[in-house]
Each structure stands twice: as C-alpha cells, then as structure tokens.
Amino acid sequence: MRIESVRATPGASGFYVDDQAAIKAGATEDGFAYAGDPVTEGFDAVRQAGEALIVEVELADGSAVRGDCAAVQYSGAGGRDPLFRAEAYRPVVEGPVADALEGRDPRAFANNAAVVESLPSRASGGGDSLHTALRYGVSQALLFAAARARRATPTGVLADALDTAPATEPVPVFGQSGDARRRNAEKMLLKGVPVLPHGLFNSEAKLGSDGERLVEYLEWLGSRAADLGPEGYEPRFHVDVYGTVGELFGPPYDRAEVVDYFAKLAAAADPYPLQVEGPMDAGDRTAQIRRMAELRDGLADAGVPVDIVADEWCNTLDDVRAFVDEGAADVVQVKTPDLGGVQRSARAVTACEGTDTRAYLGGTCNETAVSARACVHVALATDAAQLLAKPGMGFDEGYMVVTNEMRRTLARRERADPQVAADGSGGDRR
Structure with a gap:
C-alpha cells in the first residue's frame, strides 16, 4: 500500500x-x-x-x-x-x-x-x-x-x-451556543449535554458594565437546568468571556474585588460546577500565564469554587505545556486548528496527565464535519476531560456529528474486544 x-x-x-x-x-x-x-x-x-x-x-x-x-x-x-x-x-x-x-x-x-x-x-x-x-x-x-x-x-x-489507553466511555461533550445563548442552552438541557453552554460573552454589552449580565445569565441557566434537564442530570457550566472580565477589573486579579465577583458567579451557578474561559487577555504568553496563575491562586485562597480555562495565548503544544507547568489554569483548551497536526493536539492532552490541570479538546465553530470527526478520535485516544461539539453555532448539528462518531467508535471497539468494555483494558486498540 x-x-x-x-x-x-x-x-x-x-x-x-x-x-x-x-x-x-x-x-x-x-x-x-x-x-x-x-x-x-x-x-x-x-x-x-x-x-x-x-x-x-x-x-x-x-x-x-x-x-x-x-x-x-x-x-x-x-x-x-x-x-x-x-x-x-x-x-x-x-x-x-x-x-x-x-x-x-x-x-x-x-x-x-x-x-x-x-x-x-x-x-x-x-x-x-x-x-x-x-x-x-x-x-x-x-x-x-x-x-x-x-x-x-x-x-x-x-x-x-x-502509547495511550483509549477511553472506554464517552468523553463529555461541551455544547456552544453562539449568541443564541438562551435558546441553544435550552436545546442542550433537553438533550442532557454534559458541559454547556459557552455563551459567547465577548463584549461589555453582553457581560454588563459591572458584570451583572453574566451573573443573571448563570442564575437563569441553573433554573432552566432544573426545569428541562433529564432526571439525575448534573451538568458542568462553562462560559467563555474572551478577556472581558479582565477589561472590567484589570490586574491584579487576586484582589478582593475580583475574587468577590467570581464568588457571585459561583453562587449564581450553584449547585452546578462552573468553569470560566479566557478571563483576561494580557497581551502575550508570559503575562497571560502570570495573570492566570494570580487569579487561580486568589480563588483558591478564598475558597471560591470556579475553575479557570486557558484559551488566549495557549495555542501551541509548547504553550499548553507552559500553562500546565506553571499551574496557570484548572483547564487548558487544546485549540485543535492552532496546534497543527492532530497528533500534536493528542500530545497536548497527554501533557496534562499527572497534573491538576485538565485538558479540554476544543477547536472552533469554523471547522467542518470531517475535522470534527477526526477530533473525536483524538479525544478518545487520550481520554480528554471534555470535547467541543462542532462545527457551526446551531448546536444540534455539531453535537450530532461528534456524539455519533464517538458512540460508533466505542461500539466498534467493544465488538472487536468485549473485554475492553468489561474491564477498561487497552485491548488491541482497534
């Protein structure tokens, strides 16, 4: 051949x-x-x-x-x-x-x-x-x-x-809402999506001049999760703020004013766990790592249960390793098109093994069904913490693409070696 x-x-x-x-x-x-x-x-x-x-x-x-x-x-x-x-x-x-x-x-x-x-x-x-x-x-x-x-x-x-042992269960899928952050979130809740809704809070108008619109949105989301989610549903909330929180407050990010705001976000999301992506954009990798670590330490010291997610300036395999090594995030987004080859995305996920940082295999709405299917296999091969539903911003289509590819692959692997599903062993990795 x-x-x-x-x-x-x-x-x-x-x-x-x-x-x-x-x-x-x-x-x-x-x-x-x-x-x-x-x-x-x-x-x-x-x-x-x-x-x-x-x-x-x-x-x-x-x-x-x-x-x-x-x-x-x-x-x-x-x-x-x-x-x-x-x-x-x-x-x-x-x-x-x-x-x-x-x-x-x-x-x-x-x-x-x-x-x-x-x-x-x-x-x-x-x-x-x-x-x-x-x-x-x-x-x-x-x-x-x-x-x-x-x-x-x-x-x-x-x-x-x-040389990894593939996942034996579906990787949690993360739905993204686009600007239809209420309607699409309700779609996600009806389908019991494990992680949601992204939210696209990329401007002051969406965040609120005092950050109040994000607080209100999380309160609404928690209420709707209780109303619409299936029985026993325990989602994780994940919102992307594109650095707007940093623009609202400015450094240092471990001061009481900032920590108090994140405490309000946690309270609004309660009882659901919360992840906030891209809290600030410090302008370069070194500064971003320093500021993210500063915020993470401030939240930990205050006992505020909000995880922060690295996105801006975390683009390459070296970037991911740097954020992980410096303890600058609870979660790093492995932004697949920015890593280049899919094998580099896989290595970025494995760079989180043995650390207190989780790997979110992300990407972008601006991909295709083919690239989304490829990313499913990266997530399964490395047992990532979560996987983005993509492409597009309609939610349902991207969720269908990655969910069906994942379930089909897991079923094929189980048919090839039923013992894999029974004991979680690596099997022949087919």
Whole structure:
C-alpha cells in the first residue's frame, strides 16, 4: 500500500471568521454581520465567510480519504496564525506537501505526520510555509488513511502512536451556543449535554458594565437546568468571556474585588460546577500565564469554587505545556486548528496527565464535519476531560456529528474486544 496522490479543493467551513480586535473595540452588530471596519490584518470585513481546504489522499487500492484544513473563528488574535485563505494555500498542498508524502506507506501515521511537521512553518519564514490549518487538515487525512490501510479505527491508530489507553466511555461533550445563548442552552438541557453552554460573552454589552449580565445569565441557566434537564442530570457550566472580565477589573486579579465577583458567579451557578474561559487577555504568553496563575491562586485562597480555562495565548503544544507547568489554569483548551497536526493536539492532552490541570479538546465553530470527526478520535485516544461539539453555532448539528462518531467508535471497539468494555483494558486498540 502506498500514497498515490495528494489533492486539494477549496471549500466552505461550518461558520464565519470574525475580527475579534474590531469587536472588542466596539464594532456593532448589524443583523448577523458587524458594522465598522476591520482592524486585524487580512480581514476585508469584521465578519466574513469561513473557508476550508479539502485535502484528498488517494491510496494505491483506489480508495481515497480526506481531511479538512480550517482555522479558528478569531484568526489572528491571541498569537494565532493569520486569516486562512483556502485558494492561496492550495498550491502548497499540491506542491511541497504532496511531494513529501506521495509514495509513502499510509500505515506509518506517526512517520508521515512527522514528515509534514518537518516542512517549513510560518514561524520559520519559508517561502512555502505551512499555516497551522494546513498541518491540521493534512494530518486528518493521514490519520484516516492509516486507519483505512490498517483496517483499524483512527482512535486505535493514535493510541498506538502515543502509547495511550483509549477511553472506554464517552468523553463529555461541551455544547456552544453562539449568541443564541438562551435558546441553544435550552436545546442542550433537553438533550442532557454534559458541559454547556459557552455563551459567547465577548463584549461589555453582553457581560454588563459591572458584570451583572453574566451573573443573571448563570442564575437563569441553573433554573432552566432544573426545569428541562433529564432526571439525575448534573451538568458542568462553562462560559467563555474572551478577556472581558479582565477589561472590567484589570490586574491584579487576586484582589478582593475580583475574587468577590467570581464568588457571585459561583453562587449564581450553584449547585452546578462552573468553569470560566479566557478571563483576561494580557497581551502575550508570559503575562497571560502570570495573570492566570494570580487569579487561580486568589480563588483558591478564598475558597471560591470556579475553575479557570486557558484559551488566549495557549495555542501551541509548547504553550499548553507552559500553562500546565506553571499551574496557570484548572483547564487548558487544546485549540485543535492552532496546534497543527492532530497528533500534536493528542500530545497536548497527554501533557496534562499527572497534573491538576485538565485538558479540554476544543477547536472552533469554523471547522467542518470531517475535522470534527477526526477530533473525536483524538479525544478518545487520550481520554480528554471534555470535547467541543462542532462545527457551526446551531448546536444540534455539531453535537450530532461528534456524539455519533464517538458512540460508533466505542461500539466498534467493544465488538472487536468485549473485554475492553468489561474491564477498561487497552485491548488491541482497534
């Protein structure tokens, strides 16, 4: 078996890309769009259509598999690679990437992924440098190619590459609401989603001038969870504030005023546990780690039961390791398109093993069903703490994609080796 060809076709992603800096600077909503001019390099508008680059790998037996290159909704923010333009990177996939992979054995996933990682990155300034979105999509195709050639699940391929014991139970799914934070949250509650609702609190108008709107929202969410959730339902609340709490209070974040506000959030969410993502954006990784650790220590000292989640400036495998090593978060988001190859996302999750930091395998609404399916296998292979429902912001569709892929894979593994489900052993990792 060998890789015969690698081709690329521009396509559509599951959502849009937004200029986060322009929104934080006051760009106003204009229906579904935003009024005003973009401020981040590469954007033609504050909100514009997302793009994907479909990578197809053809094997010697005539079969073909695909992976989808996609970048995060807030491209160019928080130290991430710039806006992804699919057509501009098509020649890179069909040129240097294809040259490096054609003729190779598709079963050798780890080696093939390493070959892609060795190609020039944007950071190295190479003429044909690879955007993280390219590494992401190509690695998905290589993962599915290895699974096809080995007649195994992609979960098993990754577990073999990382020497991990795959999950034997579904990884908790995290639903994201978009701006329909009440209607979509009610959908999640009806379906008993384990972690919810994200909430998209990315401006002062949504947070409230004193943070009161987030408090009110959590009170409402707790009430609706009791009304709509299935019997015995014990969800975890997780809201993303995009640094707006930091803009409201400013450092230092361990002072009484800040800690008291988080205590109000905890009380509003009670009796459900609460995670707050991206409490501040300090402008660079070093400062972000220092400020996150400061807040985490302040909350711990005061006995405030709110976990904080790293997102901004936690983009690469090295970033994840740095946040974990410094104890700067209770949870780190492994933002899959920003890590590049899916094997790097898997390593980021395993970097949390043996620490008091949990790994949330995230990503973005601006992905595709193909990339979401690939991420399910990363989550299962590494037994991540939670997995984002994606793509899109309608919730139901993304939840369906990741939930069904996860259940199908677990069922296939159990059929292959029933003892795996019975005792949680690693089995043959198929």
